[in-house]
Amino acid sequence: MPTLGFLKKKRTKDSTGSRDLDSPSSPSKETSFQNPPSASSKTGAPSGTKSSGGPHHSAHDSVTTSQFTQASTASSKPSEPMKAQQAYATPQSSPEPYQQTQHNAPSIQNLIHPTNSNQTSVPASQAMQYGQPIPAAQPQVRVTKGKYTLADFTIQRTLGTGSFGRVHLVQSKHNQRFYAVKVLKKAQVVKMKQVEHTNDERRMLQQVKHPFLITLWGTFQDAKNLYMVMDFVEGGELFSLLRKSQRFPNPVAKFYAAEVTLALDYLHSMNIIYRDLKPENLLLDRHGHLKITDFGFAKEVPDITWTLCGTPDYLAPEVVASKGYNKSVDWWSLGILIFEMLCGYTPFWDAGSPMNIYRNIVEGRVKYPPYIHPDAQDLLQKLITPDLTKRLGNLHGGSKDVMNHPWFAEVTWERLQKKDIDAPYVPPVRAGVGDASQFDKYPEETEAYGQTGEDP
Known part of the structure; x- marks a missing residue:
């Protein structure tokens, strides 16, 4: 195992939309947002962006090659205070029951074959049942539209901050819609040796188009900053919902895991490895469906x-x-994500230092709490395994091996891909009015954007 240290840093999250909305520079096609669509509507869900929302424990801060320092240096730094509502749940043999509130009470009737009398049942001949996953999505390259400038937008507020800059909620002056603009400081990108990752992020986002991935509308720059225009995802991070809930019931975790699985299947079909799967990078749209954000570590990798x-x-x-690695690292991360959703903590977490986390990962011993469903534990054991010849997703069947696992038996993949299954939690937001209530508030940027002069 390499001698690796760790330097904490905050992450800036991106934002997205679920279908082709109007370009930020397009004239408005709608004059009223007074009739929000129903939960099962196919209209594009706005997307948003946010940083980690303050210091969590170091296990959820992203790291890069340039950030690994000597272990003694990393471990000697005093830990930052955690927010009370975001503290990691400690492992316990008899955890408290799942806490439900008025706004996050899961309603998962439609996750398993719908029986709600208000719904029209789908004949078996039309709905693709579990065990018959949908065909692999055909890769398609999406071309971002138009060129934008700061003059096209009115900046509303900060949604999140990070090491390289911040994300702002903005309103288009042309169609009055709300978007998220990720601002990266060029000097910081160069200093942190993230030029390649930043270019990769733009290139990956320009290529992808999927209901569970963020949408990039375009980019522009000035002498000091880079700007990425994305749809505003109103519902906030899955991380925040998980911390409020402590842990998710089995069907709720299954719903989110299934949407992530479809997104990974699509990315891998385009030879893209995501490499930073975690609750902080999963946003909820206004209907409660996921959007994977922050493609800063995504990379096109045909082999290793x-x-x-x-x-x-x-x-x-x-x-x-x-060691050299391939797409299988995303399936390992999916296993860690499912474990964290079901348990409220990650399997290799250690409060001491990241070095202890790395040691635990290499040793690979996972202790499964007794409340985990047997099918879920079987899936986790086949995902969180160092043996690449046994890791699901890396075998001959690829992602279909994950979809065909018994834990996902109730999932109708084709309907889920179309968002034709109600989410277990619908964020309490007002659609179309720039409601950023699900995001923490931050001090606003003091440096003026749009400066001219020497470009570093």
Whole structure:
């Protein structure tokens, strides 16, 4: 195992939309937002962006090759105070029951074959049942539209901050819609040696188009900053919902895991490895469906790569050991994500230092709490395994092996892809009015944007 240290840093989250909305520079096609669509509507869900929302424990801060320092330096730094509502749930043999509130009470009747009398049942001949996953999505390259400038938008407020800059909620002056603009400071990008990752992020986002991935509308720059225009995702981070809930019931975790599985299947069909899967990078649209955001570590890899990057708790052992790796690291991370959703903590978490986390990952011993469903534990054991010849997603059947696992038996993949299944939680937001109530508030940027002069 390499001698790796860790330097904490905040992450800036991106934002997205679920279908082709109007370009920010297009004239408005709608004059009223007074009739929001129903939960099962196919209209594009706005997307949003946000940083980690303050210091969590170091396991959920992303790291890159340039950020690994001597272990003694990293471990000697005093830990930052955690927010009370975002503290990690400690492992316990008899955890408190799942706490439901008025706004996050899961309603999962439609997750399993719908029986709600208000719904029209779908004949078996039309709905693709579990065991018959949908055909792999055909890769398609999406071309971002138009060129934008700061003059096209009115900046409303900050949604999140990070090491390279921040994300702002903005309103288009042309169609009055709300978007999220990610601002990256060029000097910081160069200083942190993130030029390649930043270029990769733009290139990956320009290529992808999927209901569970963020939408990039375009980019522009000035002498000091880079700007990325994306749809505003109103519902906030899955991380925040998970911390409020402590842990998710089995069907709720299954719903979110299934949407992530479809997104990974699509990315891998385009030879893209995501490499930073975690609750902070999963946003909820206004209907409660997921949007994967922050493609800063995504990379097109037809075979293998060696770059050391990701989030300590979620790193696969082959990454920690500095071995060449492939798309299988995303399936390992999916296993860690499912474990965290079901338990409220990650399997290799250690309060001491990231070095202890890396050691735990390499040793690979996972203790499964007794309340985990047997099918879920079986799936986790086949995802969180250092043996690449046994890891689901890396075998001959690829992602279909994950979809065909008994834990996903109730999932109708084709309907889920179309968002034709109600989400277990619908964020309490007002659609179309720039409601950012699900995001923490931050001090606003003091440096003026749009400066001219020498470009670093």
